[in-house]
Amino acid sequence: MAVCDAKLSGKFVRQCGHKPKQGIVKKWYFNWEDIDRVATTTSNSGTKVEALVLKTGTYLYPAEGNNKTSSANHALSVLDFGNGYVHTDSFTVMYRGDEESERIQELVNGGRVCTLIQTVDSGVSGELSYHVLGLESGMLVTEDTWNASENSGTTTLTVATQEGEEESTGKKIFMMTAATQSTDLEETEAWITANEVV
Incomplete structure (x- = not known):
């Protein structure tokens, strides 16, 4: 077994056998104003989201990237x-469709966006993790590019935190706390499925 303790010092000790994350698998975006602030809870000094609650009638919107847009x-x-x-x-x-164009236009008109990201490592276990960006202040669209020849015509959005409205933490770990006999990961994936637009 590798000796990992010497790699870092103090509380920042790398655990042996930990696999590095290998990239983003999938993303969802949602409007910052769609978050139910009262019901949503965080822990670990605000770096972990244990319960993310959206307002009634609002959804996560799936997004897909490639090496350049992920x-x-x-x-x-x-x-x-x-x-x-x-x-x-x-x-x-x-x-796709009218709803996509309308949703993008809402964001361009000043709406704020948060992003939910699924990452995975390339090891045997294929460890999944989820993170949220923009939960505290939301991000605004800084670029909206439509390409008619790429992927049958897609829209690539770039969003960023506004100057003067910085988030107090970096990316937040997203892991719903299991209320039943399911695991936290199963609870998280079930929540995503239930809140994803179809």
């Missing part, structure tokens, strides 16, 4: 008023 990142921004994290995310919208 990027998502956060960076610490140090400004005059203090520190904060700035999120940036790009994704290609899967949902």
